[in-house]
Amino acid sequence: MEPQRRPGGRxxxxxxxxxxxxxxxxxxxxxxxxTVEAVAQRAGVHKTTVYRRWRGPEGLVADALDRASEQSWPIPDTGSLRGDLRALTELLRTGFTDPESGSVATAFVAAGMQHPDAAAALRAFYAARHREAAVLVERAVARGELAPVPDPVEIIRFALAPVFHRLFVTHEPVTAADARRAADAAVTVATAARD
Structure with a gap:
């Protein structure tokens, strides 16, 4: 579901x-x-207002993801691709394991697995995050650390995928060492492209 335009004021x-x-x-x-009812009560609005604009939980999640995508990711800049990717995978890991924000991030992924509108919003959210993080690879190329790669976003996906796999496929704990290994594997793949 496409959220309606964002008017100002009330x-x-x-x-x-x-x-x-x-x-x-x-x-x-x-x-x-x-539920729409619980959200309306907590927000102090009538449930018909929520139904009219968001139609249901999937619309609420889609718009919440849209709002979240408006906030930039804190992109690391350690001076090396390895350091940057390690910082990025750690950022992802802690984002999902944080006692406060982790449950919301997990709920967004769960919603994306259950409803097509939420899935579309989740895809758009992560596509924007991956494009944003691609600068890590582009900086490594500019420093001469890497040969140019056809799609820097793929290196980002390669780094983050093992973290997502452990979190949502095998439901294993993800340690800082796991996040580092995922980043290091992505560096290996990225540097192999030079040969």
Missing amino acids: SARVREAVLDATAAELAEHGYPGL
């Missing part, structure tokens, strides 16, 4: 209140427990 305040309430409900109850 509508903007209602949107912020509803999306803040959505995040709070996701943190407490996860996606399966997300």
Whole structure:
């Protein structure tokens, strides 16, 4: 579902209140427990307002992801591709394991697995994050650390994929060492492209 245009004034305040309430409900109850009624009550608006604009939980999640994508990722700059990718995989790991934000991030992924509108929003969110992080690879090429690569985003995906796999496929704990190994494997792949 495409969120409606973002007007200013009262509508903007209602949107912020509803999306803040959505995040709070996701943190407490996860996606399966997300209801329009609970979000409306927490936001202090009538449920018909939420239904009219967002239609249901999947619309709330899609718009919450859209809002989250407006905030930049803190892109590391350690001076080396290895250091940058290690910092990036650690950022992802801690984002999902953080006691406060982790449950919301996990709920976004769960929603994307259950509803096509949420899945489309999740894809757009991570596509934007990956494009943003591609600068790590581009800087490594500019420093002469890497030969040019056809698609810098693929190196980012390669670094992050093992973390996602452990979190959402095998449901294993992800340690800082696991995150470092994922980054190091991506560096190996990236540097092999030079040969």
